[in-house]
Amino acid sequence: MTPDKRDRLAGNPIHFIGAGPGDPELITLKGKRLMEEADLIIYAGSLVNPEILKGLKATIYDSSGMDLDNIIETMAAAWQRGKRVARLHTGDPSIYGAIGEQIHRLKKRGIPCRIIPGVTSAFAAAAALQVELTVPEVTQTVIFTRIAGRTPVPDREDMAGLAAHQATMCIFLSVSMMDQLCRELLKGGYPPDTPVAVVEKASWPEEKRITGTIQDIADKIRDANIRKTAMILVGKALAGTGGRESMLYHKHFSHEFRNARSADGNSKIKDPDDT
Numbered sequence: 406m407t408p409d410k411r412d413r414l415a416g417n418p419i420h421f422i423g424a425g426p427g428d429p430e431l432i433t434l435k436g437k438r439l440m441e442e443a444d445l446i447i448y449a450g451s452l453v454n455p456e457i458l459k460g461l462k463a464t465i466y467d468s469s470g471m472d473l474d475n476i477i478e479t480m481a482a483a484w485q486r487g488k489r490v491a492r493l494h495t496g497d498p499s500i501y502g503a504i505g506e507q508i509h510r511l512k513k514r515g516i517p518c519r520i521i522p523g524v525t526s527a528f529a530a531a532a533a534l535q536v537e538l539t540v541p542e543v544t545q546t547v548i549f550t551r552i553a554g555r556t557p558v559p560d561r562e563d564m565a566g567l568a569a570h571q572a573t574m575c576i577f578l579s580v581s582m583m584d585q586l587c588r589e590l591l592k593g594g595y596p597p598d599t600p601v602a603v604v605e606k607a608s609w610p611e612e613k614r615i616t617g618t619i620q621d622i623a624d625k626i627r628d629a630n631i632r633k634t635a636m637i638l639v640g641k642a643l644a645g646t647g648g649r650e651s652m653l654y655h656k657h658f659s660h661e662f663r664n665a666r667s668a669d670g671n672s673k674i675k676d677p678d679d680t
């Protein structure tokens with residue numbers, strides 16, 4: 406390979422792009438531009454909304470019928486020919502995207518990669534429910550996890566252990582094991598009336614939202630016939646703020662960008678150490 410070609414190839418990384426949860430407008434501007442410029446796109450056909458691929462000039466492959474060797478070979482061959490290659494993953498690529506193994510293999514071949522983040526389905530589900538996942542004085546922690554399926558989960562992350570925090574949980578890939586999940590959540594210490602919401606196909610036109618508690622959600626999901634592509638959110642934060650208000654916008658709370666008002670309604674001079 407001539408040094409000139411090597412330089413050209415090095416300046417043309419393979420882009421892993423977060424396609425977002427489904428709504429074609431929930432992709433970053435950068436992700437969209439790179440898709441428009443791409444000559445070859447491999448997308449995760451089981452979850453990425455095909456709407457997002459309309460009108461593109463690229464040759465498009467669906468990875469659901471390909472194995473890892475296939476995927477890497479197809480991307481590498483196009484890259485060697487100087488083509489622009491994009492790999493499209495649902496939601497954000499860093500969450501259950503199996504990108505680690507692809508990046509590892511590409512780097513071993515000297516192929517540069519770049520990752521463009523996306524809107525994960527956890528956040529699309531929270532948006533659909535109009536909830537804040539980190540309600541002040543309720544919880545300030547969000548756990549992303551799943552029940553073990555064909556991919557095992559390390560013992561130290563077992564569901565009951567995580568549930569013991571009673572934080573907000575965003576549970577992926579688990580709606581087909583709802584009974585087992587709820588048993589584990591209770592075993593971990595969430596009270597039985599803890600709110601649970603399940604959002605199927607968040608941000609798609611056919612989005613479905615089911616809300617309940619750890620006690621009754623499994624039956625509701627069965628009745629609604631939800632078996633896959635659903636996000637499970639758990640925790641007291643889903644019940645809302647109950648009227649509690651945070652310090653951040655409190656009128657007597659100063660921070661870097663705003664001075665507090667004193668009780669008489671006038672702006673106080675901010676103490677720089679008081680943020």
Ligand code: SAH
Pocket residue numbers: 426427452494495496497498499500501502524525526527529530576577578579604605606607608609633634635636637
């Ligand atoms: N990288 C993706 C997750 C891939 S794993 C992301 O960031 O969202 C696949 C799991 O994600 C599904 O089993 C489901 O739990 C969840 N999921 C993906 N898209 C979804 C959507 N539109 N609505 C609800 N859940 C979704």
